[in-house]
Amino acid sequence: MTAMKRTILPRLRVRPNPLDRRRGTLIAGPVLIPCALGKGGQTRTKREGDGASPRGTFRLRGGFYRPDRLGTRPPTALPLRRIRPDDGWCDDPRDRRYNRPIPLPAPGLSAERMWRDDGLYDLVIDLDYNRGPIRRGRGSAIFLHVARPGFTPTEGCVALRRPDLVRLLRRLGPGTRLTI
Numbered sequence: 001m002t003a004m005k006r007t008i009l010p011r012l013r014v015r016p017n018p019l020d021r022r023r024g025t026l027i028a029g030p031v032l033i034p035c036a037l038g039k040g041g042q043t044r045t046k047r048e049g050d051g052a053s054p055r056g057t058f059r060l061r062g063g064f065y066r067p068d069r070l071g072t073r074p075p076t077a078l079p080l081r082r083i084r085p086d087d088g089w090c091d092d093p094r095d096r097r098y099n100r101p102i103p104l105p106a107p108g109l110s111a112e113r114m115w116r117d118d119g120l121y122d123l124v125i126d127l128d129y130n131r132g133p134i135r136r137g138r139g140s141a142i143f144l145h146v147a148r149p150g151f152t153p154t155e156g157c158v159a160l161r162r163p164d165l166v167r168l169l170r171r172l173g174p175g176t177r178l179t180i
């Protein structure tokens with residue numbers, strides 16, 4: 001018996017729900033996956049703190065996973081790094097490290113803690129939004145990550161149920177693009 005080769009998806013699309021702009025459907029080939037979107041819906045003119053998911057097409061830069069919660073590294077063609085308790089992500093437009101990973105603590109800076117108690121960042125994919133060139137104040141830490149129960153809105157990310165995200169990850173690679 002021959003092993004079946006797993007195909008990397010070239011494109012993912014997020015279709016907003018017409019009745020609730022804070023929810024949507026992620027389309028991965030023939031598979032439809034419910035998702036949460038930003039509490040501000042979607043926007044083409046993203047600003048830091050607006051709570052909106054940016055519209056556009058984004059590369060998947062790679063990501064992070066919590067080894068104490070997921071165990072082994074999830075199978076994927078994307079680069080993944082273990083999250084450590086001192087990992088953060090700078091969301092302070094005044095700092096030169098804006099929209100980049102940073103070590104914590106970072107006194108005097110606003111930063112996302114990547115090692116979270118709520119499980120949202122147990123698995124995180126960097127969506128390459130505002131990552132090169134980085135424009136201060138245009139939004140930071142835009143990820144594909146684990147959804148809250150009930151798909152409550154995100155701060156601008158796309159969020160899936162953890163089992164859906166783990167399964168999807170097997171089909172993602174550096175050439176995959178996500179369109180919101």
